[in-house]
Amino acid sequence: MKKGLIKKTLLGCIGIIILFILILIANLIITEKIQSLVSEGKPIINYDEHKSALLIIDIQEATTGDISTYPFFKNKSEDLINIINPIAVSCKEKNIPVIYIRSEITNPLINILNSSYAKGSPGAALDKRLNLVSGLVVVKNGEDSFRNTNLDSMLTVNRVNELYVVGLDAAECVNATIKAAQNRKYRVNIVDEAVLSKSTELTDSMMMDFKARGVNVLSVDSLFKMK
Numbered sequence: 001m002k003k004g005l006i007k008k009t010l011l012g013c014i015g016i017i018i019l020f021i022l023i024l025i026a027n028l029i030i031t032e033k034i035q036s037l038v039s040e041g042k043p044i045i046n047y048d049e050h051k052s053a054l055l056i057i058d059i060q061e062a063t064t065g066d067i068s069t070y071p072f073f074k075n076k077s078e079d080l081i082n083i084i085n086p087i088a089v090s091c092k093e094k095n096i097p098v099i100y101i102r103s104e105i106t107n108p109l110i111n112i113l114n115s116s117y118a119k120g121s122p123g124a125a126l127d128k129r130l131n132l133v134s135g136l137v138v139v140k141n142g143e144d145s146f147r148n149t150n151l152d153s154m155l156t157v158n159r160v161n162e163l164y165v166v167g168l169d170a171a172e173c174v175n176a177t178i179k180a181a182q183n184r185k186y187r188v189n190i191v192d193e194a195v196l197s198k199s200t201e202l203t204d205s206m207m208m209d210f211k212a213r214g215v216n217v218l219s220v221d222s223l224f225k226m227k
Contacts, residue, residue, distance in 0.1 A: 038176050039147040041184040044161055053097040053160040056084060057145060057167030057174055059130055060102050062123030064168070072198050073168060077127070083194045083220055084166050085131040090224060092133040097158050099136040101145045102126055103173070143176035146184070155186075162187040164223070166194035170206040178215060189216040191223055 061067055064077035073080075088098045104124045105117040117124050126132070138151045145151050155163075163186050165174060174195055181188050190210055197203040211217050 037142065037147060038144050038179045039183070041146055041152060041180060043185040044156070045159075047159050047161050049159065050162065051096075051158065051160050052162040052164060053099055053155060053158060054088065054091045054164045054166070055099050055101060055145065055177065056088065056130070057101045057165065057177060058103055058169065059084065059100075059127045059167050060117075060123060061125050061127055062103075062117050062121075064127050064129075065123070067123055070198065073196060076196055077129075080194065080196060081127060081129045083191075085129075087164075087166060087191065087194060087220065087223065088131060088133045091164070096164075097136060097154075097160065098134045099138060099151070099154060100126055100130070100132065100134070101138045101140060101151070101167070101173075101177075103141070104139050105141060140173075143173045144180045145173065145177040146180040152184075160186075162189070164189045164191060166191050168196055170195050170197035170203050172197075175206065175209075178210065178213075182213070182215075187216070188214075189218055189223075191220055192217055193220045 059081065063070060064073050064080065068074040068077070091098050102124065103117050104119050106119050126137075136154060138145060138149050138154065140147070140149050140151075142148070163181055165178060165181075165188065167174060169175075174190070178188050178190070190207075192207060195203070195207075197206055207217055
């Protein structure tokens, strides 16, 4: 009797563990699909005055900081941030809104697998080396910086119709945000030296893709020469 009870208990525990793993996998698949969705949004108003904004995407402790698990980002982080900071300062001096965008995950099941971006965790914070020139911060839970965030309203309040984009990842969050911006009819510029993907090859490939989609890819030098 005891052996039979132990066996049933053991099988029950194994069944619960298997069920929990299946739930985790299903949740991960569903969440990844949701996070990759790109919003359509409403086309922006054709403002008479031209006004731009700078979007700095996902320069966080979990991507470029000491706790980053992305070797390529971590190795390139110092150079990347040393390029982004002067861009932010230059935009601030020109009264161009500078918006910092960071990822944060609140799904407890996803955070069991990877808590790097968990709400309140060190990884969810902006990289401490960033020179924060404004208090404009957008928190997102997917790749698209517009989806379920206050970015639309923030840009509308500032009557913005042109965007400059820097940050990570060219193939993921930067890509999705640019798609969403183009859906809304923003003119989009990307600063070549201030955007990375997970390899040099992928970064270069994405720059070619951006150009083909009508994104203006410019150098940091040409950006500083603009009025």
